[in-house]
Amino acid sequence: MKIVVFNVKYSENLGDGLLAQCVEAGLTKGAGHIEVETIDLAGREGFGTGGNGRRQQALKVLHRLPAFARRWAVGYVLGRTLRKLRGQWDAKIAAADAVVIGGGNLFQDDDLNFPLKVGTVLDCVRRHNRPLAIYAVGVSGHWSAPASRLFGRLKRTNLVHLSVRDSFAQDSWRQHFPEGPEAMIVHDPGLLTRALVSEASRSAPSKHPPTVGLCVTEPVILQRHASQKASAIPLTDIAEYRDLIRLLVQDGYRVRLFCNGASEDQTFAKRIWDEPSMQRFAATGALQLALRPCLPEELIRILLSTDVILAHRLHACIAAYSLEIPHVGLGWDKKVEGFFRAVGRQSYFLNGGGTSPSDIAKLLRAADSEGIESFRHRATMSQAEAGIADMRRNLTRRDQNIVAGIAPVILNDHRAATSN
Secondary structure, three states: OEEEEEEOOOOOOHHHHHHHHHHHHHHHOOOOOOEEEEEEOOOOOOOOOOOOOOHHHHHHHHHHOOHHHHHHHHHHHHHHHHHHHHHHHHHHHHOOOEEEEEEEEEEOOOOOHHHHHHHHHHHHHHHHOOEEEEEEEEEOOOOOHHHHHHHHHHHHOEEEEEEEOOHHHHHHHHHHOOOOOOOEEOOOHHHHHHHHOOHHHHOOOOOOOOEEEEEOOOHHHHHHHOOOOHHHOOOOOHHHHHHHHHHHHHOOOEEEEEOOOOHHHHHHHHHHHHOHHHHHHHHHOOEEEOOOOOOHHHHHHHHHOOOEEEEOOHHHHHHHHHOOOOEEEEOOOHHHHHHHHHOOOHHHEEOOOOOOHHHHHHHHHHHHHHOOOHHHHHHHHHHHHHHHHHHHHHHHOOOOOOHHHOOOOOEOOHHHHOOO
């Protein structure tokens, strides 16, 4: 059986690559008859093939434009690309037995970027009447009218599995599709990261002094995609990073700056590193700057080199949890809070403009001290594995039914997830 999966596997943000590899591994685990091919929605064909030096400037320009102008610009640029990709995707889907869209934050209206891409895939799926699974996706709260029409094409497909990754995504889905189909909640596939790592790598000896990994994100990215006001996002300027690093070094930690792979994030991390006061810490080895990872495996190695993680990036937190590395998340998009709720770590999530570097340092110390609660972790890992196994069953069973007759339930909402 051939399954074609659509997501953004080859994004510079390697969190997307991690979850794509986890989906591939989950679909083929214990099922030798299944062949999986992942197709990147941006047309990329490998890691390190999508970035260029103009990306950061383009993002800043888009950020300044009004919404209607951003949508026009994105639609114009994507038009020619999608005309080429449509033919390729149509042929791939025609040769496949089933299609998956997921995981990742794919059902968001980022100036029609994802709506146009996903809508094109849905057209091809409908044309060939292939069983479709929408799996563990993120869903944004606001969609423009064109986005609603493009995503709404799923109603005309043979949808056999529909799941989202947290309660916020489920609430947004119900808002967009009040008459159904109903989306159930499963854990993000990135939680299967530990299956990609050898036991020897996970059992690395403890480091002295302990190391805090600061996953740095370019503030423009946070502001452009935030589900809240920019002023409410913690840790968004170099001065705050400087203060946090000083506090952590005073507490006896080494600090390792790193990013999830996006070149603009690495550039911002380098600006922090280059500050004269930070160079004094670098000279003593108290502050380090990791090379930009270009493969998911390189990101995993960075995570494993730390004792505790701080990140805005969702999949830095998800992978850290999977690898049993304590972590603190910073709010900017509901998806981050949604994950911390789902795994019962709300107390290690910080949000709001009043959050100070001192608050963050204090919580990092607490997270490092407490570690990851083992019983809840084992239960969460089992639920994540069950979620993808259920999706695979829905795709491979002989009598493919419409999603209304399916109950791919792992978690009903975050309250069930945190009640254990």
